[in-house]
Amino acid sequence: IISKTIFNQKLEKHLPPGPNPWPIIGNLNLIAFDPRRSIQSLCEKYGDIMLLKFGKFPVVIASSSEMARQFLKVNDAIFASRPALAAGKFTGYDYKNMAWAPHGPHWIQARKIYHMEVFSDKKMESFEHIRVEERRDLVSRLCSLSGKTIMLKDHLSKYTLSIICRMLISKKYFVESEHENSSSKHLESMVGELLDLNGVFNIGDWIPWLSFLDLQGYVGRMKALQKKLDKFYDYVIDDHEAGRAAEKDFNPKDLVDVLLQMAENPNLEVKITRDRIKGLIQDIFNGGIDSTANAIEWAIRETLKHPHIAEKAKAELDKVIGRKRWVEEKDLTQLPYIDAIVMETLRLHPLATFLTYHYSIKDSKVAGYDMPKGTTVLINIWSIARDPKTWDSPNEFLPERFLGKEVDVLFGSNFTLLPFGSGRRRCPGLSFGLKVLRITLANLLHGFNLKLGEGIRVKDVCSEDMGTAVTRPKVPLAVVVEPTLPHDLY
Numbered sequence: 487i488i489s490k491t492i493f494n495q496k497l498e499k500h501l502p503p504g505p506n507p508w509p510i511i512g513n514l515n516l517i518a519f520d521p522r523r524s525i526q527s528l529c530e531k532y533g534d535i536m537l538l539k540f541g542k543f544p545v546v547i548a549s550s551s552e553m554a555r556q557f558l559k560v561n562d563a564i565f566a567s568r569p570a571l572a573a574g575k576f577t578g579y580d581y582k583n584m585a586w587a588p589h590g591p592h593w594i595q596a597r598k599i600y601h602m603e604v605f606s607d608k609k610m611e612s613f614e615h616i617r618v619e620e621r622r623d624l625v626s627r628l629c630s631l632s633g634k635t636i637m638l639k640d641h642l643s644k645y646t647l648s649i650i651c652r653m654l655i656s657k658k659y660f661v662e663s664e665h666e667n668s669s670s671k672h673l674e675s676m677v678g679e680l681l682d683l684n685g686v687f688n689i690g691d692w693i694p695w696l697s698f699l700d701l702q703g704y705v706g707r708m709k710a711l712q713k714k715l716d717k718f719y720d721y722v723i724d725d726h727e728a729g730r731a732a733e734k735d736f737n738p739k740d741l742v743d744v745l746l747q748m749a750e751n752p753n754l755e756v757k758i759t760r761d762r763i764k765g766l767i768q769d770i771f772n773g774g775i776d777s778t779a780n781a782i783e784w785a786i787r788e789t790l791k792h793p794h795i796a797e798k799a800k801a802e803l804d805k806v807i808g809r810k811r812w813v814e815e816k817d818l819t820q821l822p823y824i825d826a827i828v829m830e831t832l833r834l835h836p837l838a839t840f841l842t843y844h845y846s847i848k849d850s851k852v853a854g855y856d857m858p859k860g861t862t863v864l865i866n867i868w869s870i871a872r873d874p875k876t877w878d879s880p881n882e883f884l885p886e887r888f889l890g891k892e893v894d895v896l897f898g899s900n901f902t903l904l905p906f907g908s909g910r911r912r913c914p915g916l917s918f919g920l921k922v923l924r925i926t927l928a929n930l931l932h933g934f935n936l937k938l939g940e941g942i943r944v945k946d947v948c949s950e951d952m953g954t955a956v957t958r959p960k961v962p963l964a965v966v967v968e969p970t971l972p973h974d975l976y
């Protein structure tokens with residue numbers, strides 16, 4: 487009876503191929519224990535578009551550039567929403583942030599605010615001094631640790647966190663301290679956990695009547711984390727409100743000031759509440775800190791694994807910049823090999839295996855298949871960027887393949903490479919993240935000899951990730967840094 491029902495359904499509707507689902511659990515039996523790897527191997531079997539059932543919910547996996555184009559360009563307006571998952575409810579202020587917001591007036595308004603108040607060319611320029619100062623701070627900190635084995639990622643996360651804090655909330659709020667709850671390390675670890683929890687596969691999302699059991703403990707962790715972050719945001723907002731109250735003719739200095747000012751505007755289509763302010767701050771913490779730090783770490787890791795690539799990059803830097811100054815943002819267009827390393831890094835090590843879930847708001851037909859309203863879509867950017875039909879030697883780190891190409895191949899109009907997504911939901915922090923990644927990588931290679939930590943051999947440098955949705959390196963990178971520019975530059 488079951489297979490007949492399924493067969494009839496498939497006849498009535500032209501659905502993408504995929505394994506037959508079980509009642510209640512759908513195909514969860516095939517993927518629940520190692521979702522990422524299981525989905526990848528099912529894609530190999532069923533092809534570039536596959537239908538799975540997560541519980542009773544249809545989930546389509548798109549694993550080729552053409553299928554990505556179908557969802558992110560041809561049918562973008564239909565698939566630009568998000569499913570209502572626990573991560574959005576418990577870590578996205580009940581979908582009042584941007585990343586988990588369904589397509590609608592709140593999300594449209596939020597994106598406009600981001601574009602105008604954070605990522606416009608004018609704003610990006612006005613924040614340049616922050617990026618310069620924090621970069622100086624990073625290189626002098628690294629210089630002071632020269633000769634010692636350090637965990638590079640710790641320094642990179644601290645650096646991206648400081649830039650974001652100063653742009654968003656003007657201050658760092660957290661100080662260098664041994665006290666766990668007031669150190670920047672504390673905020674960093676909360677933000678790292680936030681990113682991970684936003685990528686988990688939570689069974690209760692797909693079998694809602696089981697959600698109260700919180701079988702994997704993720705919802706409990708989300709709630710506990712959100713409570714801690716909420717306390718921090720309350721403190722920041724209260725402090726900003728006090729600043730506004732104390733100053734006559736107050737001039738907004740950062741995004742929180744701007745949002746508080748907008749909250750007083752009765753004519754906005756969607757009222758900006760305190761929770762919406764928190765959600766929007768949280769998006770930038772969630773999206774901007776670890777993503778960029780991870781990408782810089784991956785790039786350095788690959789150059790350590792392939793010393794000839796580091797040498798070639800240094801030769802370019804010596805020729806274009808010389809040995810008497812640091813690289814500045816205006817130099818970036820003169821450094822094609824650095825850009826090639828960046829592009830190859832984001833090809834092999836995207837932030838996540840799949841883009842954040844997309845979700846359809848009405849019935850549609852995609853590539854000849856019927857897609858009912860409420861279909862969730864996972865775009866498999868990891869497989870697309872390693873597709874042997876598009877890429878020669880797809881698993882090798884070969885920056886040369888990008889020589890002669892501009893970094894805008896990363897912007898999503900070429901569906902063979904989608905590290906930032908494409909279409910309406912494309913990453914709004916793209917140009918900021920990319921700028922920080924390019925300039926930091928260039929300066930680290932220019933100003934330091936980076937060597938592997940004691941006892942680590944080149945062949946031991948691991949390029950594997952942890953196998954979770956967010957592609958974090960399996961083994962943290964331990965390095966020794968040696969300054970190479972004149973001492974007064976550090």
Ligand code: HEM
Nearest residue numbers: 585769773774777778837841842905906907911913915919
């Ligand atoms: C190398 C750095 C970064 C990478 C690789 C990256 C990647 C991504 C990806 C793949 C998405 C999902 C797109 C989709 O759903 O189709 C995304 C969304 C997003 N990113 Fe980024 N990102 C980076 C940096 C940043 C930065 C610096 C910020 C903010 C400061 C940011 C904020 C966001 C937000 C808010 C979203 C959700 C957009 C929405 O749902 O409308 N990201 N990012």
